Amino acid sequence: MSIRNLQVTYRSSRGDVKAVEDVSLDLGEGEILGVLGESGAGKSTVGWAIMGLISPPNVATGKVILNAQNLLELRQSAMDRLRGTTLTMIFQAAMNTLDPTKTVGKSMLRLLLDKQVANNRREALEMTAKLIENVGLQEWVNDAYPHQLSGGMKQRAVIAMAVSTKPRVLVADEPTTALDTITQFSILSLLRDLKQKNEIGSIILISHDTSVQAYMSDRLAVMYRGAVVEIAKSTELLTNPKHPYTQLLVGSVSLEGEEKAPVIAPERSTAGCPYAQHCPHAFDRCLREKPLLRMSELNHPVACFLYGENS
Numbered sequence: 001m002s003i004r005n006l007q008v009t010y011r012s013s014r015g016d017v018k019a020v021e022d023v024s025l026d027l028g029e030g031e032i033l034g035v036l037g038e039s040g041a042g043k044s045t046v047g048w049a050i051m052g053l054i055s056p057p058n059v060a061t062g063k064v065i066l067n068a069q070n071l072l073e074l075r076q077s078a079m080d081r082l083r084g085t086t087l088t089m090i091f092q093a094a095m096n097t098l099d100p101t102k103t104v105g106k107s108m109l110r111l112l113l114d115k116q117v118a119n120n121r122r123e124a125l126e127m128t129a130k131l132i133e134n135v136g137l138q139e140w141v142n143d144a145y146p147h148q149l150s151g152g153m154k155q156r157a158v159i160a161m162a163v164s165t166k167p168r169v170l171v172a173d174e175p176t177t178a179l180d181t182i183t184q185f186s187i188l189s190l191l192r193d194l195k196q197k198n199e200i201g202s203i204i205l206i207s208h209d210t211s212v213q214a215y216m217s218d219r220l221a222v223m224y225r226g227a228v229v230e231i232a233k234s235t236e237l238l239t240n241p242k243h244p245y246t247q248l249l250v251g252s253v254s255l256e257g258e259e260k261a262p263v264i265a266p267e268r269s270t271a272g273c274p275y276a277q278h279c280p281h282a283f284d285r286c287l288r289e290k291p292l293l294r295m296s297e298l299n300h301p302v303a304c305f306l307y308g309e310n311s
Contacts, residue, residue, distance in 0.1 A: 001027040006062035019045045021226045032203045034217030042226040043206045047171045052079040088167040092174045095154035098146040105142035131160040152183035168201035225274040232300035242302045244279045
């Protein structure tokens with residue numbers, strides 16, 4: 001998948017809000033690309049735009065290229081065929097999206113038949129049983145209602161549905177939110193295992209949690225106020241962050257996992273770099289001009305005037 005100059009504007013009676021601005025990303029075959037940033041950075045909006053879920057009057061422009069097609073220009077019918085098959089998404093608090101009036105098995109059965117993954121009911125029943133097994137759930141879950149399952153079990157059921165079509169791209173938006181640490185590790189390990197078994201092609205993992213991203217991601221894109229400010233291999237970015245915001249983000253969690261209060265510079269008004277008002281290194285140019293995402297001396301892109309082609 002190739003994303004180029006993605007912009008998303010939300011429109012309301014109070015005016016337009018540009019939630020994502022000029023985001024360009026590439027997702028390789030079999031890669032896990034992490035999108036990291038604090039709440040409100042625009043991470044989930046990128047995921048929704050990829051899935052074609054930005055509805056009017058809100059507007060998504062740019063290019064999201066998959067199978068040589070710009071998904072943003074597809075007719076709704078064509079996008080509906082891709083969504084849930086070639087392209088799937090695990091939403092935030094996805095465990096709450098299960099139909100409370102249906103058993104897990106019936107929900108999966110309906111999905112497999114609606115998306116024409118199974119040719120008939122018998123085949124769908126066989127696939128449902130296999131999917132339940134593949135995500136580490138016991139057979140009885142097939143006949144259970146969502147309220148009878150723990151949070152981790154419901155999340156596994158949602159993952160089973162998301163991978164039932166063997167998607168080329170899975171967008172996972174905070175897939176372990178509200179789960180305890182042990183269950184988080186179990187769910188993340190499951191996603192990695194399913195990708196290794198080619199049940200999933202590639203993953204875009206949206207999470208504000210640096211420990212989750214360190215465990216899962218091959219590369220990381222850091223977002224701040226709707227823009228990507230740094231992209232690098234995960235190990236490189238987390239051990240030697242270059243953008244001042246990335247340094248703050250990574251430094252706010254100690255090696256022991258203990259959160260530390262970040263030190264933020266006094267706020268400044270700025271029409272330039274979106275981080276200038278908090279950056280301790282900001283100078284006059286930062287207040288006037290917005291830096292582009294360009295290569296640094298570490299050979300990875302950084303949107304900061306302190307480095308590389310921006311300097």
